[in-house]
Amino acid sequence: MAYASVQMFMEKLKQLIYSNDIPVINNPSIVCERPQFQILYEELGSMIQTLFNHEDQDLHNFEEVRKLKKRFIGAAEEAEDIVDIFLSAVHCRNIGYSPRSDVFQTSLHLEVVMRSIESIKKEFMTMNIDNMKMDSSLKTDRLQMQSAGASRNRSSLGSKKVVEEMVVGIDRDVEIIRDKLVEDGKKLDVVSIVGMGGIGKTTLAKKVFTDPFVVYHFHVRGWATVSQTYDKRDFFLRVLSSMDDQLKLEKATDFQLREMLHKRLLGKRYLIVIDDIWSTEAWDKLKLFFPNHNTGSRILLTSRLTEVASHAKSDGLIHHLQHLTEEECWELLCEKVFQGDECPKWLLEPGMQIAKNCHGLPLSVIVMAGVLAKEPRRKDVWLKISCSVHSYMASDEKGCLETIALSYHHLPLHLRDCFLYLGGFPEDYRFYSQELLWLWMAEGFIQEDGSQILKKIANGYLMDLVDRNLLIVENRYVLGDIYVCKVHDLVRQVCVEKGKEERFFLKIDSPPSNRLFGIIGKQNKKLRNWKKVITTHKPHRVVTYQEINIKRLSLPPTPSIRSFLSILHRMLNPENKTTKIQNSSKFFCSFARRRVLKPEKFFCSFALLRVLNLEKYESVDFSPGLALLVHLRHLNIWLSSFPTSICNLWNLQTLIVRTSSSSMVLPSNISDLVNLRHLGSNADLYLPSIEGPMKLLEVISKVVLGDGVDNFQKCFPGIKDLITTLYSDEENDFEVLHHLQSLALTGSGYSRRRSVEGELLRGEPNLGKNHIIIRFPATLKLLLLERCGLPWSDMSIIQALPNLEVLVLRENSFEGTLWEIGDEQFQRLKVLILMKLNIKQWEASSINFPCLERLDVKTCIDLEEIPLELGEISTLEFIYVNNCDASLLESLQKIRQEQDDVGNYELKIKVDGRYMPSYVPHHDD
Template identity: 40%
Template sequence: MANIDLEMFMEKLRRLLYENDNDTWIRNINPYIEAKKPEIQLLYEELAYLIGSSCFKEQLHDLGNWKTRLIQAAQEAEDMVDMFVSSAIIKTNYRGLYQASMSTHRSLGFRKKKLLDCSLKDLKGVMDHLKSIREEITSNKNLVKQDMMMDTGFEATGTTVNLSATEHEEYIVGFDDDVLLIIDRLTGYRKKLDIISIVGMGGLGKTTLATKIFGDSLVEYYFDMRGWITVSQEYSKRDLLVQLLVSIGRSVHETASESKLYEMVYQSLKGRRYLIVIDDVWSCKAWDDVRLCFPDDNIGSRVLVTTRLAEVAGHASRGGFTHNLGLLTEEQSWELLCRKTFRGHECPESLTETGKHIATKCGGLPLALVVIAGLLEKGERRKDLWEKIAERVGSYVINDPKGCLDTLALSYDHLPLHLKKCFLYVGIFPEDYIIQVQTLIRLWMAEGFIKEAGQRSLEEEGEYHLMDLIDRNLLIVADKRSNGGIKSCRLHDLLRELCLKKADEETFFQKVSREQRRLLFTSNRNLDSDSVSSIVKQRRLSAAPDVLCNIYLHGFTTYTRSVLCFDYGGFSEYRTTNWVPSFLLLRVLDLLNIPLVDSSDIRMLVHLRYLAVWSRKESLSLKFDLRSLQTFIAKGKFQWPILSFGNMVMAHIVIW
């Protein structure tokens, strides 16, 4: 994700150079930025190329914290540019506020020299930091190339075939209808070769379902030959062909060429009614690499594909049958949990209510139910212990040592760079939150995650991003519009846990916990606490308003760019003057769940792109000039006219 931060940095420089000519203070620093722009542009292009290069992508992990350093350096550079702009605009247009904000800065340890000189020096330091990272990555790339040239005997001489597909699954719940439907399609009247796809999110049991079908007595009787290959994200065509030949009982000579293996597969299947399962397909290319192996002799042969990606399912089936595997119902979830926990025995009545609650918390995902059942089976069967587990089902599943997180994380790891931030951002919403699609897309726009492509607008491009995440089974459609479009969506609880874990690793956003709130209120301006420091240094915060006020007491932060307050926090009224001076670089401010009585300091937030507010008093005025604002949402009572547009160019205004 590092090059996204670099892109945003470069965009800031462009806007600084070409879109602020009316600000005298900014014009005075343009010669320095103009002189440095070619150097920074070249630096960005080289870094983006290195980061995107696949030939040594895996080896970059050996550089340790290079990625974190790169992101931090790019963010620091962006902060410097934004401070140029905000300080200039505030000084020019709001002199009283400028003096107050500069006084706050000085009292919190800012150097007394001019902000311009200070910022230019810091920007030069950031550029030097970026250069050192580039040189380190380039050096590592050269080492990798040398290693690859020396390692001429890299290819393994043997192939291990994944036999897990033929292992017996002791308990299968909720698949009866799916099994009957797919077997009926497999053994139906259609004589031409038929490609059938099973698609669904990770952990639903696609492989388990395919295994049950593969081993069904009717299927075994109907087909002359059955074979199974597992593709996964990383594969080689040769390995797939060897897997397939071994699974249908053919011996393979280790020196056989790839073309010879193709011919062996084709001839082995020719004239036979066959069923081949291709499990865990992650790309259309993987299907294309084996498609020509399958002869069509008009005798009812079938290929069964399992994938998490709707695009792959559609590409493979092409007019054939795609089966969307859904989540288990609450009844099915409880049945599976009981079977796995009690192994045929009845659940004690004293545990039934809590047990059903645990089953519901698994969100219909078989993988989660199996993990939790293993925990319940091994532990003491006490109601108080089960109640504790019920409170933290997602945490137990994500931290399962058997690799449950790895299974779910595969979908995240496979995302292209531009979708990773979009997906992680969804995790900032509360658990079980129904997310309005228009709101989500406009937040993505405000965060800078979406770039215009061709003739499509930013919002249209955001819709493509959304549908891509839905097709990858990472978002669930909650409601549709009358025209069939997506109105709202939601995130499965366990995928949200994954988001929270990844967001913590990436320092992407912080959902302030009760414990962190307590530390924030009791730390007496001491930022030595790692927990408190992690809040103050976050780019994005999901927090109650009292948290924002206490961050203000701890000091000014150039880190935070987004604040979303989903928690009402018991406030009957709220004043932004309590904390706005600490968050001058905000791009997103969502206070739609908190009633405001004063908002005058919002005018200082000159970088705001998204603003959502709620007022109970008609005297509240929002007459300010926020030139970057893209989306404005207002609920309740306001003094009219509600806005003074000035230099603002807004795409979306919503008044409730």
């Protein structure tokens, strides 16, 4: 349990103490225990204030305090288990199910854990803080002396092996960095190279550092590797030694070293490379040593952390070093293995596969080149190696994994669980950011902040991992937020290895390997023994993404398990651009088909689950047993119908329901899900009536309101993201949704719907084409319209929206062949997407779109041209056109020519996947 999980437990206790409007917990057996909940809440709060929010922040660095924190979190975890087992027992009794008395206690026994908390508090109060500070100070002094002494034996270019020069794929990077360093500016400037460990930042910096023009341009050049622990004396020794390796520096004082550096830089145009810097604090100290006398001097930083580069110079060049392509990996591998000779034909296929499996990381290529150099050049040997690239990476402890692991060790505590969580997913898994954030929140990894909403904090954590180059962004939303991300294989391997140490996951594989990830490491166990492992080690998370068939295994109640993820393997196939699906339905199907094991008994074994992902199990109906999982926060499941028992799961934050039918009726007591924030489905969710508002719900997809529901505002007053269907004979008032930011509307082509005998039915088609009336809130940032059949004159309503940034118009969203905008403006519109519209003419000018950055026109086959004046929009960066008429292409060519004539080469135009080249005039010398 992380500190954030303790906070989540505190929120649960608060609801148990004060909430009277939740039927599940407003139960006499629970209410009578409120005094115990109150005492536990106060004791935990007191300890949080003492251990985590103490005014003396230095205390948190002491080993004794860290141990006490760990013990406290363990005690809080035990307390939560006791409370949750008690709640489950009460809940099971209320629904008529008799749980095992030896596991589910109907009495609340907190005496032992309360004594543990009291003992921790007393130990902290009796600690001798002054002695701890003195010991810490002496230890720091010794480490600094050791660091300074060790520096004398290091290379003048730092401790890294920069001699391993990588000469593939960075020529353009060298040009970009070099040109920025030698440009005309006189002020001291900072240029940064940022990227993940092993991607070649130091090699690129070395290439620039030794570039002949750079050597000629700067009077003085120096190099120092900082690494994770900054030491002032060590820095002086490194940078001065790199300038002149004949200097006698050992006996010089720190003051003398600084004076020597200052004299060498004063009045000179210098270049200093600061390699592998890890903290903004280190930069704040280092920058004091560099004089700025308008000589055109430069500092070149390399770092894994975007935050450090931005802090050093927010408006300077931050060059993000990209991974090598497969071709570049192969070229580098050949260069290292064959030293200029050609690769034999029989080794081409396995060699290219090895290069591909390095996933663009130069460090991986160099390691594998070292492996291949020692092996016979036989096809069978190389084929075997191509299947074991990850094993070689893992065995190279002082190389690849150790390099990547530095990033993990430098993570703040609140990010470590989020990072380790990535290791439970398959290789090449594509994470949809929204789903990942929901899982993090349900697991309790996100620390509450009263000034920010939970999802915003979680998104900040995601961005932090991206800025630290531990996550790779694959796709973004139109406004720039992360949509899909992935993890490099080596980074994932670090997650796996560190997960083993932390016992973070229990991974269930299929026979015959049956490796238990995060629990017993490399030992192979038969599947029948995994229940013994659970009993012994009490794992909190179980994950599987392979086919499992354990019909012969009877499962005991395992209250320690808090998460069960059966993960759908989403891996982008580069050949056909489709998604591979790997599921493991046999695991759960085997339980459901056994006569001796009913769904209720299965769920009793996992009664304390917080996270349950069963998105691919269509053939099993778990509805009867779901009512037992009262502690669930995240549920992703297939259902034939929506059972009212789900509404007893008052802890649910995220509910994703999938069905094979086109619609699903929601029960009127859906409002009992008082903590629900996200509700999604692949089918229409029909809501005939509702008993009360769902105050926390922020995201809901494909909802249709019934006759018994007045409007969205009464149902979902806090909604921020809404997808719904429009009907032609009614008003659609979204103006009252004061928090709504994203709205997707699809016209049905039908009049008012009705519910008959529990089935969702449509009315007759609206042949009269009544005008749809829509009112939008001023808060709206994204609007998507499809098949609404609106007249173009209604566009003035949308233009008036003061905060609209993205507008997507799909098939038949508006009727008519002419879109004439007039003089009105889209005040803040940044992205405009037109798709499958039947317009022929579009009359607009640059004044209509003062903030437009991107324009997409897709399959508008009748559109004759894009207005030429749109090319004059100063903010426009990108135009994308696909499957359109030849006359429209001619208008694009005119826009390209006109913008090139005024020197606007920054505007990118892409037609059917290919960029339209700029026209650059040639002048005679």
